[in-house]
Amino acid sequence: MSLVRVHNFAVSLDGFGTGAGQQLDAPFGHAGSRLMEWAFPTRTFQQMGFHGQDAGSTGIDEAFAGRWSSGVGVEIMGRNKFGPQRGPWVDDRWRGWWGENPPFHTPVIVLTHHPRPTLTMEGGTTFHFVDAEPAAALARARELAGDLDVRIGGGATTIREFLRADLVDQMHIVVVPIVLGRGERLWDGLESLEERFDVEAVSSPTGVIHLTFSRVPAG
Amino acid sequence: MSLVRVHNFAVSLDGFGTGAGQQLDAPFGHAGSRLMEWAFPTRTFQQMGFHGQDAGSTGIDEAFAGRWSSGVGVEIMGRNKFGPQRGPWVDDRWRGWWGENPPFHTPVIVLTHHPRPTLTMEGGTTFHFVDAEPAAALARARELAGDLDVRIGGGATTIREFLRADLVDQMHIVVVPIVLGRGERLWDGLESLEERFDVEAVSSPTGVIHLTFSRVPAG
Numbered sequence: 001m002s003l004v005r006v007h008n009f010a011v012s013l014d015g016f017g018t019g020a021g022q023q024l025d026a027p028f029g030h031a032g033s034r035l036m037e038w039a040f041p042t043r044t045f046q047q048m049g050f051h052g053q054d055a056g057s058t059g060i061d062e063a064f065a066g067r068w069s070s071g072v073g074v075e076i077m078g079r080n081k082f083g084p085q086r087g088p089w090v091d092d093r094w095r096g097w098w099g100e101n102p103p104f105h106t107p108v109i110v111l112t113h114h115p116r117p118t119l120t121m122e123g124g125t126t127f128h129f130v131d132a133e134p135a136a137a138l139a140r141a142r143e144l145a146g147d148l149d150v151r152i153g154g155g156a157t158t159i160r161e162f163l164r165a166d167l168v169d170q171m172h173i174v175v176v177p178i179v180l181g182r183g184e185r186l187w188d189g190l191e192s193l194e195e196r197f198d199v200e201a202v203s204s205p206t207g208v209i210h211l212t213f214s215r216v217p218a219g
Numbered sequence: 220m221s222l223v224r225v226h227n228f229a230v231s232l233d234g235f236g237t238g239a240g241q242q243l244d245a246p247f248g249h250a251g252s253r254l255m256e257w258a259f260p261t262r263t264f265q266q267m268g269f270h271g272q273d274a275g276s277t278g279i280d281e282a283f284a285g286r287w288s289s290g291v292g293v294e295i296m297g298r299n300k301f302g303p304q305r306g307p308w309v310d311d312r313w314r315g316w317w318g319e320n321p322p323f324h325t326p327v328i329v330l331t332h333h334p335r336p337t338l339t340m341e342g343g344t345t346f347h348f349v350d351a352e353p354a355a356a357l358a359r360a361r362e363l364a365g366d367l368d369v370r371i372g373g374g375a376t377t378i379r380e381f382l383r384a385d386l387v388d389q390m391h392i393v394v395v396p397i398v399l400g401r402g403e404r405l406w407d408g409l410e411s412l413e414e415r416f417d418v419e420a421v422s423s424p425t426g427v428i429h430l431t432f433s434r435v436p437a438g
Contacts, residue, residue, distance in 0.1 A: 013394075013430075014406035015233045175232075175394070177418040177430060181410025187233035191400025199396040201422040209420050209428050211232075211396065 002142065003149045006159055006171040007068035009186075010035040010208075013175065016183035017156030024084050027097055029183055035176055038208040039065050048103040060204040064172055073148025074141045075104055078158035079112040082127070088114050095119055096127065107144040109137055111158060134165040156184040163190055171197070171213035221361065222368045225378055225390040226287035228405075229254040229427075232394065235402035236375030243303050246316055248402055254395050257427040258284050267322040279423045283391055292367025293360045294323055297377035298331040301346070307333050314338055315346065326363040328356055330377060353384040375403040382409055390416070390432035 011017050012035065019031030028035055039045045043056030044065040056062065083094045096102055101122040110129050119127040128144070130137055141150045152162050162168050173186075187193070197213040204210060230236050231254065238250030247254055258264045262275030263284040275281065302313045315321055320341040328347050338346040347363070349356055360369045371381050381387050392405075406412070416432040423429060 013234065014404075014409075175420075175428075177413060177420060179406050179409045179412040181406075181408070185233075187398050187400075189400070190233075190398045193398040194396060199426065201394075201396060201426060201428050203420040203422045203428065207418065207420060209394075209422065 003169040010174040012180040016180040017186040019183040072151045073145030075151045075153040076109045077153040082110045156186045169215045173211040175209040222388040229393040231399040235399040236405040238402040291370045292364030294370045294372040295328045296372040301329045375405045388434045392430040394428040
């Protein structure tokens, strides 16, 4: 069976996966870019081309960042990762934060209570808008992924819901040593999560901490 | 000027410094001993004698744990660290969690709205019960400490109040990779704390993460 994976998801010391006040010019709200600055210099993120483009770092942060796409056949994301609007779509002009050639290059399921027609982008990314609970969304994702793995792309609410439903096999979380104070918490409602995972930690010279959660085999 | 220091204060991934439901047989509430298990095997904690007594570990965890007492002339603690009672003291029989020879061996200021006579214990520990805001409590502590440093001993509320008042110079926080879900949060109300400190992180083979906060010099 293919695995369900989370990669490169950053939280503050106080557990916020995004700040408050997301809007068009602030996808992470008042957090700005602070949760992802560890990633921008890496080769993986440089190759996405959003933050300048040079050879990129190949150290500890890249060792983690670079794992996000290998073997992954589909991403599931929450609507707030896709865009800043809430409620019914006003029109179909919003096509994501990433321009016409998004970095996913696979099908992407966008969880929303307001379905709209599938968007076919350049480079192999297609956005499928699905109104479903985690288990049903995962079944649909596996149809799209074939034998490949499923990535839960975030945001915090989406990852939390998949963790609550015990559907995540591997998770890479980055703790950034800042205190955000407000926003969307990753860990709420997940008391004793560690009992279901082997958790390891390593610090990076850039100051962040990489955590890996590996699901403990059942039985 | 002597420094104000925090040592060996552990929080969960979701930022709780103690669990919910503190009582006589559960000083950390539902967290049990999980927040401090990294510390028990260390030489420093073994020498305190509460958790068996052998030679103790002398690795990375001990490198941090062992710093707590050197150069410290007084501790300030919250009333909930001193004992499980709330409100007016019923009688004076409660003399702390630590028996007749507590591990502090210095004066200790216990912050409480209900003062009572100073307790003189064996081994040099005296408990002084003081009803004061952080700055006034610190002034009293410095009188007791002479030229030595002041340790803020916790719990979470007490450390948070001293951080809010910007009275902490050095802080050692241990992130334990568990999700407690409820209890007392350390980071609340401390948005952008990192702007006042240089923060460094290192992971330990035992699975915890040691964070050091060093106050950035003013101006």
